[in-house]
Amino acid sequence: MRMEQAPFRCIECNADAHELYRDYRNGILKITICESCRKPVDKYIEYDPVIILIDAILCKTQAFRHILFNTKINIHGKLCVFCLLCEAYLRWSQLPGSEKTVDPADIIRYTKEWDFYGMFSLAALELGVFLGGVLAFLWLLQRLRRADLKPQLLFEALLLSCYGKLLLIPAVIWEHDYSPLCFGLIRLFVLASNSQAIRVILNISRRLAVMAVFFGLLLETGMAKKIHNLL
Ligand SMILES: [Zn+2]
Numbered sequence: 001m002r003m004e005q006a007p008f009r010c011i012e013c014n015a016d017a018h019e020l021y022r023d024y025r026n027g028i029l030k031i032t033i034c035e036s037c038r039k040p041v042d043k044y045i046e047y048d049p050v051i052i053l054i055d056a057i058l059c060k061t062q063a064f065r066h067i068l069f070n071t072k073i074n075i076h077g078k079l080c081v082f083c084l085l086c087e088a089y090l091r092w093s094q095l096p097g098s099e100k101t102v103d104p105a106d107i108i109r110y111t112k113e114w115d116f117y118g119m120f121s122l123a124a125l126e127l128g129v130f131l132g133g134v135l136a137f138l139w140l141l142q143r144l145r146r147a148d149l150k151p152q153l154l155f156e157a158l159l160l161s162c163y164g165k166l167l168l169i170p171a172v173i174w175e176h177d178y179s180p181l182c183f184g185l186i187r188l189f190v191l192a193s194n195s196q197a198i199r200v201i202l203n204i205s206r207r208l209a210v211m212a213v214f215f216g217l218l219l220e221t222g223m224a225k226k227i228h229n230l231l
Pocket residue numbers: 010011012013014015034035036037038039041
């Protein structure tokens with residue numbers, strides 16, 4: 001007999017859970033207690049979204065489990081496109097001669113617009129190579145461990161954990177001497193979120209998750225260098 005997959009997870013011990021709370025009617029709700037660790041299955045259902053976001057920024061495993069397993073967030077696609085736009089804008093603003101022109105009929109303006117599309121395509125390609133590298137590494141790893149890869153869940157978690165790229169926009173707008181340092185820190189933060197997402201989805205060690213992210217980054221950097229040499 002095939003066991004039905006539990007729809008939720010305990011955020012403390014990662015055990016399967018069938019419900020997050022029980023409704024006793026008359027306005028009485030009770031948070032479910034996990035059978036394995038005897039702690040609330042998901043304490044975050046009572047928390048303010050801002051606190052959940054802060055805990056996610058701090059890369060807390062519990063917050064990642066809550067978001068990735070116990071909520072139905074379906075903004076991966078839109079978030080991915082928006083993050084790519086942010087990255088394309090950053091690259092485009094760093095192109096030589098991308099200062100704003102006052103003349104609206106300026107022909108250069110149209111070339112610059114195409115430059116933006118080019119930067120968008122490049123950012124999308126690099127993200128694709130990064131994700132492909134990470135997924136290939138994890139596929140091999142899970143095969144060796146004879147475990148399940150959960151590719152769709154993993155893919156969505158990786159896209160969602162790229163949310164830190166949104167910080168590029170304020171970093172570009174409030175440009176100052178420390179901008180390159182900011183961009184580096186944002187990248188580091190996104191990679192840390194990516195590895196935490198992998199760790200939570202596959203329940204693997206931090207070291208293996210970091211290795212997967214590093215492998216993806218290596219492929220992405222290699223491809224970016226190749227394209228840079230070609231152009
Ligand atoms: Zn538990």
